[in-house]
Amino acid sequence: MIDLFYWPTPNGHKITLFLEETGLDYTLHPVDIGRGAQFEEAFLAISPNNKMPAIIDRAPADGGDRISVFESGAILQYLAEKTGRFLPADLRQRITTIEWLTWQMAGLGPMTGQYGHFTVYAPEKIDYAVERYTREVERLLGVLDRRLAGRAFIVGDDYTIADMAAYPWINVYDKAPIDLTPFAEVRRWHASIAGRPATQRAYALAKQVNPNAGQPMSEEEKKVLFGRR
Secondary structure (H helix, E strand, C coil), X not given: CEEEEECCCHHXXXXXXXXXXHCCCEEEEECCCCXXXXXXXXXXXXXXXXXXXXXXXXXXXXXXXXXXXXXXXXXXXXHHHHHCCCCCCCHHHHHHHHXXXXXXXXXXXXXXXXXXXXXXXXXXXCHHHHHHHHHHHXXXXXXXXXHHCCCCCCCCCCCCHHHHHHHHHCCCCCCCCCCCCCCHXXXXXXXXXXXXXXXXXXXXXXXXXCCCCCCCCCHHHHHHHHHCC
């Protein structure tokens, strides 16, 4: 049994994508980040960086005490190793998967998040920041587009945790869409993943957990997300 501490954000979606693909038994525990639930002591005990998602595995493979894991990339790798799925056994493909998982964690996610902050949420427009992060997101999309040429998925013919990590970070912000016209391979890959039944089940959880998903944030929610230390 997996306890998933979740809110419907790109990083949250990564984990529900995996869990829905594998059918692993899990329980959702909403962490309302707009109300500051990520700062509660019980959550900080398993996610000291006050970020969601996090998991508790109550039945780890070694038969020992429960294991908690924070950081979405680490969670994906942990669950892949636990189930033996979506992380290739072949040495070279495994390393490639971890490379691209790390690429998403270090680049695509943070840069897209900064793009969204300065184009959608910032209280004042800073042209330099908007241009800086727009260009960096476009650069990263170009990297992904070139990687996907001639491949069904990021690593090759098989869907992996690298795809699950990157998929939710493509064109996250409805109010500030990135023009994907130049990135035909990304569009093809993204549509392929969107059509998977597990993807549709994972994203359906958003409205169940947060009926206001996709709505503008209140000023109070912005203070909690962007102003608390």
